[in-house]
Amino acid sequence: xxxxxxxxxxxxxxxxxxxxxxxxxxxxxxxxxxxxxxxxxxxxxxxxxxxxxxxxxxxxxxxxxxxxxxxxxxxxxxxxxxxxxxxxxxxxxxxxxxxxxxxxxxxxxxx
Numbered sequence: 001x002x003x004x005x006x007x008x009x010x011x012x013x014x015x016x017x018x019x020x021x022x023x024x025x026x027x028x029x030x031x032x033x034x035x036x037x038x039x040x041x042x043x044x045x046x047x048x049x050x051x052x053x054x055x056x057x058x059x060x061x062x063x064x065x066x067x068x069x070x071x072x073x074x075x076x077x078x079x080x081x082x083x084x085x086x087x088x089x090x091x092x093x094x095x096x097x098x099x100x101x102x103x104x105x106x107x108x109x110x111x
Contacts, residue, residue: 005083010076029069036061037095044099050106059107 039058048054070076083090084101091101 005079005087006076010070010079013071029065032065034095036065037100040100040103041097044103050103050109055103055107059104062104
């Protein structure tokens with residue numbers, strides 16, 4: 001499923017890069033990702049509109065996470081975003097529900 005979007009080397013590099021950046025931020029990528037997913041779910045639970053600042057800030061954090069794990073490579077960023085956009089199982093594997101993904105789309109379209 002991932003091979004259509006990301007090479008094995010890209011996945012390995014993403015895990016290595018995320019480990020390096022996580023050390024700088026005193027948290028692992030998994031911790032940062034889980035915190036982000038929880039914050040997104042909270043916005044949904046609170047019915048925060050996707051164009052509100054909290055939602056926009058969370059989408060900016062998404063972009064930073066994807067940039068981090070891609071080594072800031074524009075082609076890899078696109079590949080990661082395409083993967084999450086086109087493969088529901090990839091989203092589910094990473095804690096992103098369909099409701100969360102729909103909200104992300106609305107928030108991304110709001111800025």
